[in-house]
Structure formats: C-alpha cells, structure tokens
Amino acid sequence: MKKIVDDVRLIFKCCSLYYQDGLGQKEICEVLGISRPTVSRMLTIGKERGIVRIEIQNPDNIAYGKMEREIEKKYDLQEVIIVPSSPISDGQYPINSEIGSATLEYLSRVLMDGYLVGITMGLAIQNVVRSDYFIRSPIKATFVPLVGGVAESRLDIHSNYLAQEFADRFVGACIQFFAPAVFSRREVLEGFLEEKTIRNVIRLYSRLDLVLMGIGIPSTEHSTILQTGYVDRAVLEEFTARGAVGDIALRYFDANGDTTPFQEFNERVAGIPLDTLKKIPRRVGVAGGRQKKDAVLGAIRGGFINVLITDIDCAENLI
Numbered sequence: 001m002k003k004i005v006d007d008v009r010l011i012f013k014c015c016s017l018y019y020q021d022g023l024g025q026k027e028i029c030e031v032l033g034i035s036r037p038t039v040s041r042m043l044t045i046g047k048e049r050g051i052v053r054i055e056i057q058n059p060d061n062i063a064y065g066k067m068e069r070e071i072e073k074k075y076d077l078q079e080v081i082i083v084p085s086s087p088i089s090d091g092q093y094p095i096n097s098e099i100g101s102a103t104l105e106y107l108s109r110v111l112m113d114g115y116l117v118g119i120t121m122g123l124a125i126q127n128v129v130r131s132d133y134f135i136r137s138p139i140k141a142t143f144v145p146l147v148g149g150v151a152e153s154r155l156d157i158h159s160n161y162l163a164q165e166f167a168d169r170f171v172g173a174c175i176q177f178f179a180p181a182v183f184s185r186r187e188v189l190e191g192f193l194e195e196k197t198i199r200n201v202i203r204l205y206s207r208l209d210l211v212l213m214g215i216g217i218p219s220t221e222h223s224t225i226l227q228t229g230y231v232d233r234a235v236l237e238e239f240t241a242r243g244a245v246g247d248i249a250l251r252y253f254d255a256n257g258d259t260t261p262f263q264e265f266n267e268r269v270a271g272i273p274l275d276t277l278k279k280i281p282r283r284v285g286v287a288g289g290r291q292k293k294d295a296v297l298g299a300i301r302g303g304f305i306n307v308l309i310t311d312i313d314c315a316e317n318l319i
Contacts, residue, residue: 004034005041008051014039015046064312071308071318078282078306081106085288085311099124099288100131103212103309104169108133110282111170113140115209118272119166120146120249121159121181124214124286129165138171144204146211146249146277148179148270159271177201179270181250182230186267193270205272208280213305215287216247217295231265239265246295248285248304249277255294257302278303285309293317 004010010032017023017031018039025039032039046052064082071080083098111117119125143166149158160176167174179198183189193202218240230250231239242261243254250269252262259266259274266274277283285305287296290313297318299305310318 014042101133104133115141118211119163122214141172145177149181210282
C-alpha cells in the first residue's frame with residue numbers, strides 16, 4: 001500500500017499551505033487530517049524533491065531590480081545593471097570593483113563563441129578586465145580595439161592592450177589596431193586608413209556583436225584623455241565651455257548626445273565611426289558615480305549605448 005508521505009499531491013498541498021498560505025503545522029494537521037510528524041516529514045520531502053526552493057534575497061538587489069526596470073523603460077534601454085557604490089582608489093582616480101565584476105558577469109552571460117567584441121580604452125575598462133570575477137568556461141570570442149594608441153603614455157589603458165587582456169581572460173583571440181589615437185589633421189588620418197592592414201581592422205567594425213565602452217567626462221581632475229595627453233587642459237576647458245559633458249571612444253558629445261561642436265577634434269580620432277557604432281546590437285556603457293550622470297544621459301540620448309552598467313549613485317541621479 002502506498003504510504004501517505006509518498007503522495008506527491010498531498011506533499012505539494014502541505015507545502016503550499018505552509019509556505020504560501022502561512023499556516024502552522026498544527027493548522028495543517030487539522031486541514032489535511034494528518035499527524036504533526038507527517039506534516040513535518042512532508043515539508044522535508046518537499047525541499048528534498050525540489051517542490052520547495054528556499055531562496056534568500058538581498059533587499060538591495062530587490063530595490064536595484066525595480067530601479068533597473070524603471071531606468072530601462074524611461075530611457076528605452078535594452079538592459080540596466082545597478083551595483084552598490086563601493087569606490088576604491090587607483091592613485092587619484094576612483095574606480096568601483098563592483099561595476100567591474102558585474103560587467104564581467106554580464107559578458108560571461110551574453111558572449112558566445114565566434115562573437116566579435118569591440119573594446120575602447122580607459123581606466124573604467126581596465127577596471128573591468130582586472131576585476132575579481134571567476135569566468136567559469138572559455139568563450140572563443142575575438143576582441144577588437146575600437147581606438148588607436150601606440151607609442152603613447154599609459155599603454156596599460158590603451159585599446160590594444162586592453163583587448164589583449166580580455167582575450168586572455170576569456171581564452172579568446174585578439175586583433176591589434178596599430179595606429180595613433182589622434183592625428184594632427186583629418187587628411188592625414190584618411191590617408192592612413194587606406195592602408196591595407198588598417199582597412200582589415202576597420203572592416204570588422206561593421207560586424208561587431210557587442211562593444212564595451214567607458215564613458216568619460218571632461219574633468220581636469222579625472223579625464224583619462226587629459227592624462228594620456230590627447231588634449232591639453234586649455235582644449236578641455238574650451239570643450240566644456242562649448243557644452244561637452246562626456247566622451248566615448250575619444251569622441252566628445254554634449255548633453256543631447258550631439259558631437260557637432262567637437263567635430264574638428266572628433267574627426268581626427270582613429271577608431272570606429274560613430275555611425276557604425278550606433279548600429280551594433282549591444283552597446284555597453286560602463287560608468288559610476290553621480291558625477292557621470294550628465295555624461296551617461298548624453299551617451300543615451302546620442303544612441304551610443306543601449307546597455308548601462310552603473311552604480312547606485314549614478315542610477316539615483318538618472319531617476
């Protein structure tokens with residue numbers, strides 16, 4: 001004869017009364033007409049068989065989840081990921097290790113073998129690739145630099161260098177883009193882009209599946225572009241006076257995402273054309289801190305990003 005504790009229907013009903021309806025074991029005894037030891041045994045069996053799964057939720061994550069959906073809807077973004085604010089110092093530049101780990105987790109989820117992944121430059125992207133996150137299995141993606149940068153200062157934050165680091169972490173491949181980041185004249189850059197080896201890299205840009213980009217700000221204190229010498233303090237102050245709020249892949253834009261006021265500089269940058277960038281399916285922007293709010297908004301309005309990975313400080317200001 002079948003034992004009562006083997007009755008799956010009854011086990012489910014017992015668990016439902018206890019976990020969903022909030023009845024105590026004594027009340028369940030009265031409702032189902034079974035003994036208290038039987039109720040206790042059924043609750044245990046329910047967990048053992050996977051009928052009941054107990055999950056402890058982080059209240060912050062629940063709150064962040066609601067905020068993520070709100071920002072996604074408000075700005076028509078594909079996905080938003082919010083992490084706690086936990087800045088640490090890298091010399092004079094604040095970074096957030098939570099953002100770095102969350103970005104690697106996101107990449108591990110969405111990247112697939114054969115993907116072409118564009119990588120920009122900067123401390124935010126360096127923070128991502130060096131974050132403490134365990135990548136469980138290799139992903140045979142190819143990482144492509146989106147900006148030139150050779151024989152210049154801070155090689156460790158250049159696009160070529162970082163693309164190689166990403167390839168190493170994911171056990172993928174890497175393409176190199178051997179070009180200066182900023183040319184003296186647009187005509188010189190156009191001639192350079194006609195070289196066969198350079199054209200081979202440029203052709204890949206239209207085939208990218210995802211781009212990963214830091215979002216810079218024209219701050220004389222925290223600008224990576226200023227640190228690398230691509231612009232000097234006077235130029236940066238001039239850009240700010242014209243309304244610059246941020247840069248992506250070394251291209252400046254204003255609060256509406258308009259790059260026109262900075263065209264003379266932007267068109268001398270060797271890298272992915274912005275019109276091509278906007279057509280890539282996943283355009284992931286990484287930025288944290290309340291000081292990045294205007295830059296993030298400008299990047300969203302300009303169509304440069306459709307995925308945002310940020311911290312609670314920046315997210316609250318976006319709301």
